[in-house]
Structures are given as structure tokens and as C-alpha cells.
Amino acid sequence: MKDILTAWKWNGSVSEPIPYGEGHINQTYAITVTSVQGAKRYILQKINTNTFKDPAGLMENVCGVTDFLREKAKQRGADPARATLHVVPTKEEKPYYQATDGSCWRIYEFVENTVCLQQVQSAEDFYQSAVAFGNFQHQLAEYPAHTLHETIPHFHDTPKRFADFQRAVAEDRMGRAAQVQREIEFVRAREAEYHVMVDLLAAGKLPLRVTHNDTKLNNILFDKTTGEGLCVIDLDTVMPGLAANDFGDSIRFGANHCAEDEADLSKVNFSMELFEIYTKGFLQAAGEAFTPLEKQTLPWGAKLMTMECGMRFLADYLEGDHYFHINYETQNLNRARTQFKLTADMERNWDAMQKVIEKYC
Numbered sequence: 001m002k003d004i005l006t007a008w009k010w011n012g013s014v015s016e017p018i019p020y021g022e023g024h025i026n027q028t029y030a031i032t033v034t035s036v037q038g039a040k041r042y043i044l045q046k047i048n049t050n051t052f053k054d055p056a057g058l059m060e061n062v063c064g065v066t067d068f069l070r071e072k073a074k075q076r077g078a079d080p081a082r083a084t085l086h087v088v089p090t091k092e093e094k095p096y097y098q099a100t101d102g103s104c105w106r107i108y109e110f111v112e113n114t115v116c117l118q119q120v121q122s123a124e125d126f127y128q129s130a131v132a133f134g135n136f137q138h139q140l141a142e143y144p145a146h147t148l149h150e151t152i153p154h155f156h157d158t159p160k161r162f163a164d165f166q167r168a169v170a171e172d173r174m175g176r177a178a179q180v181q182r183e184i185e186f187v188r189a190r191e192a193e194y195h196v197m198v199d200l201l202a203a204g205k206l207p208l209r210v211t212h213n214d215t216k217l218n219n220i221l222f223d224k225t226t227g228e229g230l231c232v233i234d235l236d237t238v239m240p241g242l243a244a245n246d247f248g249d250s251i252r253f254g255a256n257h258c259a260e261d262e263a264d265l266s267k268v269n270f271s272m273e274l275f276e277i278y279t280k281g282f283l284q285a286a287g288e289a290f291t292p293l294e295k296q297t298l299p300w301g302a303k304l305m306t307m308e309c310g311m312r313f314l315a316d317y318l319e320g321d322h323y324f325h326i327n328y329e330t331q332n333l334n335r336a337r338t339q340f341k342l343t344a345d346m347e348r349n350w351d352a353m354q355k356v357i358e359k360y361c
């Protein structure tokens, strides 16, 4: 990896990269550059090119969006260095480096004095994350969407995800399907619902917006001092998408008090209180621009993002865990089970969820 780092110009000595963070897709490291001025940290990432087939297009998106958000931060008097990611160009002024083995690497300035949360710790954190993701979408409303590359085609196309899931079950490459029949049935039983949002989009009833598409709590850095949701990170999936999906993915990950792979399902409970807090923050920040139907369909965003993620985890478990990084054998199965438990809870709370949305419209 030391060789990789020579692609950048450093004014100091560069430390050994240390694995960092808990992302499921890229390989992330922290590095420290020490000079007479002191120590400065950076984030080094190996872009997962199995997932992202067009790293050049992806980095064009990232640079375009971060430049745009930096300008917005300056206009509102915020610190542009902390309000968005900052790509460090290589010696050749490129936004990433492609090594001789084909691997692709990028470096971001490390946003210091921040925390990244793997679980909601307080209602206030979750509210802050809602405001940050809402603002992110609101600010990018004027971004020229047609210039964005679609970094993963059909990313939130739930019927397509279901078809992929069905294929994984039929192939059963690892011989694991027999042990997870209950979970497979849970996914199949909801087939008719997977079309709801894509059909509304296809019928021209929902608008495409510039969305983040991976709005997990750990894709936000919070200011350590003020607790403010400071910087939205992980911009690899910024593409035209549905507002309800950004809303829904945050709900799936954050509106509960457990880890995404919690094995004890009695601890996995959808929290209506957190759902309401997120709704309030998200609609306060971005709701003004939404159509009535967009707001009405937010609960569908929550349910479908949760089911979609659950079927993706289960499909990956059946296929041998080649997509999401795992630390132990049944991690993707555990992740799938938490999503199904949360979905069942949402179904029981469906009317109450609609009422919460109405309250903040």
C-alpha cells in the first residue's frame, strides 16, 4: 500500500494505513502525515470496483457534488472544509489513482473533531441526521442531475432486487436455502408490494430528485462539540432517485435501538418515537419542495427500503457473502433477520406511521 501512496504528493512522512470505520463496501484506512507543522490525518479508500464498475464516472459525481456543496456552505457562512468531503488530488491532478493491478484508490481529508455513529444513541442525534440528510437533498435540488453518472444501475429498483433474490434462492450455491425457508417465505409473501414506488415513478406521479441513496446513520459525521449533523459522506451512490428512499433507508437503519446484525431479535423493535423524530427533521429540512404524494409515500419508502435491504442481505448469504463485507459466517443472515423483524413491526404500525407523516405535512 505504501506504493499506492506515492501517487500523491506529501509534505511529511506518511504512516502505515490503518483499517478504519465500518462500511460494508469499500476498504477504508486512516493515514497520518507528520511534518514539522504537526500531524494531519487522511482517509484512504480502495473503491470497490466489483460494486462500482465506472470509478471515473463515480469520482466525477463525487467531485461535482462536493464542489457544489462547498459553494453552498460558503454562501451560508459554514466552514466549507467540514461541511462536505474534500477529495485530495493525485500528483497528476486526478481525483483517484489506478494502480497497475487495476485497483482504484482515493484520498479524502479527514474531517476531524467528528463522530460517526453505528447506532442511534439519543433522539437528538437522529433528529440531527434527519436535518442533515434533508438539507443535503434540498441543497442538491439545483444540481444539474443530467450530469450525474448512474453509478449502480437499478440501485433501488425493488422488483429487480426481488428477481435477483429469487435467482439466488433457485441457484442456492452454498446449500443454505433449506435452513432459511421462513425468511425466504417472508420475502416472497410481500412480492406484490415491491412495485408500489417504481410504478408511481413510471406513471410520472413521483419526481426523480438528486438523492444520496445510502442514508445510513454511519454515513454522516456529527460535530463532536455541537452534536450537529455536519458532513454527509459516502457519496458513491448519489444519483437521481426518490425522496422516499432516502427517508426510508435512514428509518430502516436508525429507527431502532440495535445493531444492524443483532442476533437477539427480541431486542430488535421499530421505534415509532424515532420514526416521528426523523420525520420531523427530514420534512422541516426538505419537505417544502415535496409534492403531497411524495410525503404520503414516505412510509412506503421506509418499508420498501427495509425489505429491499433484507432481501439483498439474504441473497448475499445464499450466494456466499461476496457483496457485503462480513466479520462472521452468519452476519448477512442476522442482518436480513433484523430487517424482516423491523418490517413486521412497521406493518403493525402502518396506520400510526401515516398519521405521523400527516402531522408534519
Ligand code: ADP
Pocket: 020, 021, 022, 023, 024, 025, 026, 027, 028, 043, 085, 108, 109, 110, 111, 112, 116, 218, 219, 221, 233, 234, 235, 236
Ligand atoms: P463504505 O462505502 O464502505 O460505507 P464510507 O465512505 O462510508 O465507506 O467510509 C467508511 C467509514 O469511514 C465511515 O463510516 C466513517 O466512519 C469513516 N470516514 C469516511 N470518510 C471520512 C472522512 N472524510 N473523515 C472522517 N471519517 C471518515
Ligand code: GN1
Pocket: 022, 023, 024, 025, 026, 051, 214, 216, 219, 234, 237, 260, 309
Ligand atoms: C452498504 O457502503 P455502506 O456500508 O454505507 C450498501 C447499502 C446498504 C448498506 C446496508 C453501495 O452501505 O446499499 O443499504 O450497506 N451500499 C452499496 O448496511 O451497496
Ligand code: MG
Pocket: 023, 024, 218, 219, 234
Ligand atoms: Mg458508508
